[in-house]
Amino acid sequence: MSTYDDIRNAARVLDGVARRTPMLTSPFLDEMAGRRVLVKAECLQHTGSFKYRGASYAISQLPEGTRGVIAYSSGNHAQGVAAAAARAGLSAVIVMPANSPALKIDNTRALGAEVVLYDRATEDREAIGARLADARGLTLIKPYDNPHVIAGQGTTGLEIAEQAAEYGVSQADVAVCCGGGGLTSGIALALAGSAPGFRARPCEPHAFDDVTRSLASGRIERNATMLGSICDAIVTPQPGDLTFPIMVAHCGPGVVVTDDECLDAMKHAFLRLKLVLEPGGAAALAAVLFHADAFEGDAVIAVTTGGNVDPEMFDRALARP
């Protein structure tokens, strides 16, 4: 189980490695949300998403003599692991669906990883991964159900508490784009330990609200499908075994947003903050802007978690009225 001390240790290890991303504001967003809005711009992290934090810390904690790492991912975790492994001088193999966006495959390769493609319809990525891990002696880095990954992502929460204090904010809901819950649980733990006036709130796409439903029912609920949302970065089958108990202990209720609301939030981030967000990285901002009733208090913090979006999808957001 991850602890607050793990997150403090991760912050020490990641100092000078991960970027301390800025906290941004805009009077236009304040007006839309009807309260003060602070935006933690984690899309400006190395590799364009928060994933670099958890990957870097997890890799830093591997035993000496580790020969290399392997990960499954079609996007942000892939790039985070590839960049973190390259920095540590370890080889990385990333198992990716053959139909992943070409840009994401190219980026992962350009960051130094070996990409192994598989056919999503007919092949099992876990079997391929297990075979490769076994044959080459590679260590699997799971995207969220890994205590070091959770602790690494949690360093975002420490920064949020410090940066919000600089704005004079010591009490607020913290909206977090949520897939398997690695970032959400890490932030929740960090806030519980360092800033008790803050409360993490998972934000999910409509029909992929497994965490929201699981928190409501008190047990792990699954999504009916993995297909049909543009928020690919945060579509996961169910909350993680490690992340869920942390979220139960420390998070407020989930907030559900539509794909169109994510596109609109992307456009507002473009206009008001000069940030590029991907749909899944805009869910928390969408919740803050378009579901004000779901939050309490005079201020709210939105964590914009990633910006790895294709031009075509970004055009869709800009074309919104």
Add this chain to the structure above:
Amino acid sequence: MSTYDDIRNAARVLDGVARRTPMLTSPFLDEMAGRRVLVKAECLQHTGSFKYRGASYAISQLPEGTRGVIAYSSGNHAQGVAAAAARAGLSAVIVMPANSPALKIDNTRALGAEVVLYDRATEDREAIGARLADARGLTLIKPYDNPHVIAGQGTTGLEIAEQAAEYGVSQADVAVCCGGGGLTSGIALALAGSAPGFRARPCEPHAFDDVTRSLASGRIERNATMLGSICDAIVTPQPGDLTFPIMVAHCGPGVVVTDDECLDAMKHAFLRLKLVLEPGGAAALAAVLFHADAFEGDAVIAVTTGGNVDPEMFDRALARP
């Protein structure tokens, strides 16, 4: 004449007022430029451009009893003055061309300023401004030929020197998008005083390279026209009377880029940095990426100065191959 001490004083006044914008990097940009590239993301400044710094400092130095301020601008200086005046509790009048982008007019109004529109073809903005200033007792804030404005913009240079040192860079050319030279001269002064290993390099659009030509000839040269570039933020008739001598004393040669290179730099900032740039705010990055021969040394710093771009223009950048 502005001095290094003025910039130090501006930094004290702007502490907690202007945002300390981040310095970003990407291995992909390093590879394109053939050297280490640091990007000072000044598009993340309040109001989406560096102009907020100079406007805020100039307004802070007005004598007590000042009744209000007035400025001429179709874009970034307008928003900077409007926001800075509102923060200082002063009224602001901005004289803008009636054919300015609706978004920029709306933003300037939303930031609390009174917008006075004029017909660019038949009316003289200076006459309108002088009449209003006189009738209402308003103080004019010029966009660059004002020593306090230069000092305020120069605080960017102090941050550049400090942040580059954190990256272990103590010697580099600093590429700056250049219009009238307020930011360029301010940064040049700041670097001369705090970081002698750095040298400011003005970057300008093709056919609007008045500063580049003026630095080459040693006297102020004018552009033949004000029309025809997409880099509206940095199209000015000629270098300023106050900014030019500073640039002569402290800047290296200018670098000229094409509109298409600016669009391509916008696309790379989108893909690699998750930043929204406007064409004129991308000129320095374009110079660094596409005119590597114009720079010397192992590292180069690009100041991305603004992100106030309409969706249609941004689409043009994303559509580039």
